[in-house]
Amino acid sequence: MSDLFTLTDEHRQFREVVRKMAVDHIEPRAAEIDANGEFPWDVARVLGENGLLGLHVPEEYGGSGADALTFALMVEEIARVCASSSVIPLVQKLGTVPILQAASEEQKRAWLPSIASGEQLISYGISEAEAGSDPASMVTTATRDGDGYVLNGTKVWTSMAGASERYVVFAKTDPDAGAKGVSAFFVHADDPGFTVGKAEDKLGIRGSPTCQIHFDDTPLSADRLIGEEGRAFYEAMAAFDHTRLVVGAQAVGIAQGAIDAAAAYVTEREQFGKPVGEFQGVQFMLADMQTETDAARGLVYQAAGKADRADDDLTRFSSMAKLKAGDTAMRVTTDAVQLFGGYGYTKDYPVERMMRDAKITQIYEGTQQIQRLVIARDMLKRR
Numbered sequence: 001m002s003d004l005f006t007l008t009d010e011h012r013q014f015r016e017v018v019r020k021m022a023v024d025h026i027e028p029r030a031a032e033i034d035a036n037g038e039f040p041w042d043v044a045r046v047l048g049e050n051g052l053l054g055l056h057v058p059e060e061y062g063g064s065g066a067d068a069l070t071f072a073l074m075v076e077e078i079a080r081v082c083a084s085s086s087v088i089p090l091v092q093k094l095g096t097v098p099i100l101q102a103a104s105e106e107q108k109r110a111w112l113p114s115i116a117s118g119e120q121l122i123s124y125g126i127s128e129a130e131a132g133s134d135p136a137s138m139v140t141t142a143t144r145d146g147d148g149y150v151l152n153g154t155k156v157w158t159s160m161a162g163a164s165e166r167y168v169v170f171a172k173t174d175p176d177a178g179a180k181g182v183s184a185f186f187v188h189a190d191d192p193g194f195t196v197g198k199a200e201d202k203l204g205i206r207g208s209p210t211c212q213i214h215f216d217d218t219p220l221s222a223d224r225l226i227g228e229e230g231r232a233f234y235e236a237m238a239a240f241d242h243t244r245l246v247v248g249a250q251a252v253g254i255a256q257g258a259i260d261a262a263a264a265y266v267t268e269r270e271q272f273g274k275p276v277g278e279f280q281g282v283q284f285m286l287a288d289m290q291t292e293t294d295a296a297r298g299l300v301y302q303a304a305g306k307a308d309r310a311d312d313d314l315t316r317f318s319s320m321a322k323l324k325a326g327d328t329a330m331r332v333t334t335d336a337v338q339l340f341g342g343y344g345y346t347k348d349y350p351v352e353r354m355m356r357d358a359k360i361t362q363i364y365e366g367t368q369q370i371q372r373l374v375i376a377r378d379m380l381k382r383r
Contacts, residue, residue, distance in 0.1 A: 007069075007301075014070055018077040021050060022085075030082035033207035034353050039163045040207050043085045048118020053092050057100070062113035068242065068307040072249035072300055079253025080260070083357035084207030086250050088121070091159045091208075093246060094365075095122030095168050097239040098184055102227030111186060115166065123164040125155035125187075125213055126236055132157070133370050135170070136179040136233055140215065142171040149173070149225070151185065151218040154197070157364070161211035162196045165189045169215070170236055173229045184232035186224045193218035204356035241318045244365050245303035248321035251329035251361035252300055255293045258329075258336035258354045262286065265340055265349070276339075285339060289332045296325040316378035323371040326361035333358040 025046045033040045047053050056071050057063025071093065079086035096115060099108060114120045131138040140153025151171055158167075167187040174181030187194060197212035227235060263286060266277035276282055303321040306314045333355035337344035344351050362368045 006305075011070060011073060015073045015077060018052070018074050019080075021046065022078050022081045026078060026085050027081035030085070031347070031350065031353065033082060033084050035206075035347075037201075037206040039160070039209055040085055040088075041163075043082075044088055044118065044121065044163075047085075047088060052089055053118035053121075054112075054116025055089065056093050057096060057112055057116040061108050062116035067304070068245070069301060069304040072246060072304045075246050076249040076253035076256070076297075076300075079250040080257040082207070083250065083254050083354070083360075084205045086253060087159060087205055087208035090243065090246050090250060091123060091164075092121065094124045094159075094239060094243045095164075095166070097242050098124075098168050098226055098232070098235050099186070101238060102184070102231065102235050103186075107186070107223070107226070111166070120166050121160055121164040122166040122168065123158050123160045123213075124239075125158050125161075125167050125169040127155060127157045129154070129156055133367060135236065136182065138170065138172060138182065139175075140169070140171040141175060142173050142183060142185060142220070144173075145219070147222050149185065149220045149222070151187070151193070151215040151220055153215055155213045157200075158211055158213050159208060159364070161213050162199070162209050167213065168226065169213075170232055177230065179233040180230050182233035182236070183229045184226040184235065185220055186226055187215075187218070187220065191218050191220070202360075204353070204358070204360050240365055241315050242307055244322040244371070245300055245307065245318040247361055247365050248296065248300040248303065248318075248325035251322070251325035251358065252293060252297045254354050254358050254361070255289070255296070255325075255329040255332040258333045258351050258358075259286070259289050259293060261349065261351050261354075262289070262336040262339045265343075282339060285335055289335055292328045293332055296321070296328040299324050313378065316375050319366070319371040319374040319378075322361070322365065323368055323375065326358075326368060329358040329361050330355075 026043055051064055054063035055066045059065040075086050115122050126135050128138050142149040142151050169185050169187045170182055172181045173183040193216040195214045197214050200210045266282055267275055269276045300321045303317040306317050336351040337355050340351055343349055
């Protein structure tokens with residue numbers, strides 16, 4: 001791969017295949033998924049049957065071993081028609097990256113094949129009520145008990161909780177050591193003392209459950225520890241380097257879906273005796289929407305290339321991709337609603353859903369304010 005991203009013929013062919021699958025199997029369900037606020041098991045099955053839930057997992061562990069750009073293309077195309085559905089592969093990657101980074105060979109071979117096949121979904125538990133943007137201040141603990149551990153505490157904002165059967169959970173093994181006291185564990189949904197708590201009633205991505213998860217003296221054997229004790233905080237931050245750019249891809253997909261819907265509408269809608277799309281003011285809006293979306297797309301693809309090469313500036317570029325794409329998605333979907341006029345404010349058209357969905361890309365996996373801190377700190381560190 002060149003210093004910048006390059007879309008190969010294989011990438012383009014893959015994108016077309018995923019787009020057709022999304023249009024045929026996911027788009028017809030998107031409004032219903034949003035309205036019912038229920039996890040789309042049928043979509044998860046389609047993704048699993050097509051090998052998309054293990055796209056990023058190396059072949060030796062049952063996946064496809066695809067590069068980061070291929071994964072970003074998949075999420076973008078799914079988000080273009082249904083943001084809720086795009087969360088499924090996004091979180092599947094987030095949950096597996098710490099395992100790929102730090103787990104033993106034995107753990108990888110035992111845990112990853114069923115996740116890569118889609119037989120099991122996996123979630124990622126790091127945020128707490130008082131430890132959101134500052135995860136190192138978490139209070140969930142994993143206390144030594146003989147050869148194993150006992151897990152106690154509560155995580156919040158856990159995407160796909162309840163749908164997932166497996167969880168990567170971060171807890172303090174040394175409560176007094178700050179970030180250096182955080183360790184990661186592989187938790188099963190049927191482990192004693194594990195329960196799924198309150199489900200959030202959300203503005204957008206309503207088909208993706210977001211819940212609290214609780215641990216009440218949950219026993220874990222020593223082989224559930226991922227990597228070394230006290231190293232997990234740094235692994236968690238490294239995982240975000242690989243998944244923040246995927247949130248950027250999700251945001252680009254949402255924005256492009258809104259543009260496509262708006263462009264089709266203004267071509268058909270007539271006012272003052274001609275299509276609304278012939279008015280210069282409307283054309284200027286569409287031009288700005290597409291230009292900003294293409295700029296965000298370029299930054300996402302560039303970050304994906306850096307992820308594949310393990311460039312030392314991946315952290316900054318992944319944060320920039322999320323920052324630019326998330327802000328763009330919010331502006332573009334808002335403008336799309338405006339172009340629909342009063343109809344844009346109704347559920348008869350998809351743009352109001354897209355506007356609600358876009359907001360989360362400015363919040364999860366680190367707010368836009370956190371991204372700006374990450375970017376600026378990297379810039380200053382390099383001076």
